[in-house]
Amino acid sequence: MSLDRPIHADPDMPVALRAALEAALRHPPQRVQRVAAGGRAVWLKQAEQLSLRWRLQKGDTRRAFEADREGLHDLAALGLPVAHVVAEGPDFFATAEVGHSIAHLLRNAEFAGPDRIAACRAAGAALAALHRAGVAHGRPSIRDICWDGQMARFIDLERYRKGRAGEGQMALDVLILVHSMFAITRGPAAEIDAAWAAWRGAAPEGLLHAVRARARRARWLGVLARLGLRLRPALRELRAVPLTLDHVAAQGCDTTAP
Structure with a gap:
């Protein structure tokens, strides 16, 4: 099964880790999951696909997802202490594991x-x-x-x-x-x-x-x-x-x- 979502990743990401990330993206999305390979790990976060009932109960999760991504990029640009976004696409991003x-x-x-x-x-x-x-x-x-x-x-x-x-x-x-x-x-x-x-x-x-x-x-x-x-x-x-x-x-x- 091919990956039909574009992925923009750090060029120094190990080949094995990128392959593991792409494999995780082929499966039904999970909100957050750890992906590890090649001695390194990332945390993959994906936009939740919710029914109307769950959207009413949980609120605008897509807005929260995009706020998270924007915040990580903005604060990193300011040199502030946040996890680095190492890969992303339209409905997902992955951050380096930071302890x-x-x-x-x-x-x-x-x-x-x-x-x-x-x-x-x-x-x-x-x-x-x-x-x-x-x-x-x-x-x-x-x-x-x-x-x-x-x-x-x-x-x-x-x-x-x-x-x-x-x-x-x-x-x-x-x-x-x-x-x-x-x-x-x-x-x-x-x-x-x-x-x-x-x-x-x-x-x-x-x-x-x-x-x-x-x-x-x-x-x-x-x-x-x-x-x-x-x-x-x-x-x-x-x-x-x-x-x-x-x-x-x-x-x-x-x-x-x-």
């Missing part, structure tokens, strides 16, 4: 120690780099930040929007990052302190104030979350809400001192 997600590192005790602290510190610094460039990620959950032992890179930019972001959008980025970490650690942790200190030490001047202001406006969510925990005490995402708001409230406003 384990920070979420994976936090969930697995085998990664505990200085390397995990370094990964979380790099994640905070990477988010600050986006903010210095005037870019908001949109949903920088730690499952969408990968660490390869050297640097942290963002994947999954489905909420990316072109143009300079406002302080409110960047502040929400920070709250999402911290919340996603608390959802795993379930309490204060050195990894959260490392990510926070790295972001705070490199963030644009005044942005910490915007983060704290947004957290104050969201205090009612903390009240609702505590009430909800009486019914769902094991729900990590719910427990992480007041932890996040309390953590941010405890931070000072001097961005020059982590």
Whole structure:
């Protein structure tokens, strides 16, 4: 069966990996899948083909797919830390594998120690780099930040929007990052302190104030979350809400001192 979709790939992609990618594209599309060959791997992402019922339930997935692709290209052009698009076509793209997600590192005790602290510190610094460039990620959950032992890179930019972001959008980025970490650690942790200190030490001047202001406006969510925990005490995402708001409230406003 021949591949009837055009594919534009990096010229240095190994022949075996390109063949494996083309073979994956001949099968019914999957939203995301890992393709490996020749000692290298990529993550293949394809536009979902949904029925009307699923489009109504899941929203405009094609828009999210194109936002993801556009964000990866735009941020790479700015020299920002994102996974590199190594191949693409009209309804798919593939990014280089860039290590384990920070979420994976936090969930697995085998990664505990200085390397995990370094990964979380790099994640905070990477988010600050986006903010210095005037870019908001949109949903920088730690499952969408990968660490390869050297640097942290963002994947999954489905909420990316072109143009300079406002302080409110960047502040929400920070709250999402911290919340996603608390959802795993379930309490204060050195990894959260490392990510926070790295972001705070490199963030644009005044942005910490915007983060704290947004957290104050969201205090009612903390009240609702505590009430909800009486019914769902094991729900990590719910427990992480007041932890996040309390953590941010405890931070000072001097961005020059982590």
